[in-house]
Amino acid sequence: MPLLERAFPNLRGSGYVITSPQDKNYNCIAWAAGDTSRHWWPTPFSYWPPGVARELTQTAFEEAFRRLQYEPCADGGIEDRFEKVALYANQSGAPTHMARQLESGAWTSKLGLSEDIRHNSVGAVEGSIYGSVARYFRRLRSSAG
16 A cells, blocks of 8 residues: 555545655645745744744634635635635644645645645545644635636
8 A cells, every 4th residue: 555545544546646756845835825945834944924923723824825815715615716725633723734726626735745646635635644624715716817
């Protein structure tokens, strides 16, 4: 069984695809934000948007993505004019991961410092490592005018 499927059992048989090699220059939060040049996390040694509290809370992550014009939304369903991201949290409510929805409705995730993958459902990376989706955010696609 591939290592990714051992770490993320919901990937098994789901049709996920590895879309890039390992890259330690960025993480899942950066990937969700569209930034492959730096690591995003609310610690002193990572990038975090100026003026956003450097704390591991859903509120801080929401504010970080508001700076990118995202707003909270109800779910991860496809909306023609919007792109979406999902914020995952552990059982304590602390953020653990983010995924970005593709125009097709599939999702893309950067798995830690490992590969990027395309997965068909937002739940494919839920489990003991990332917990479950806690919030969704959306913004108008740049092509939506």
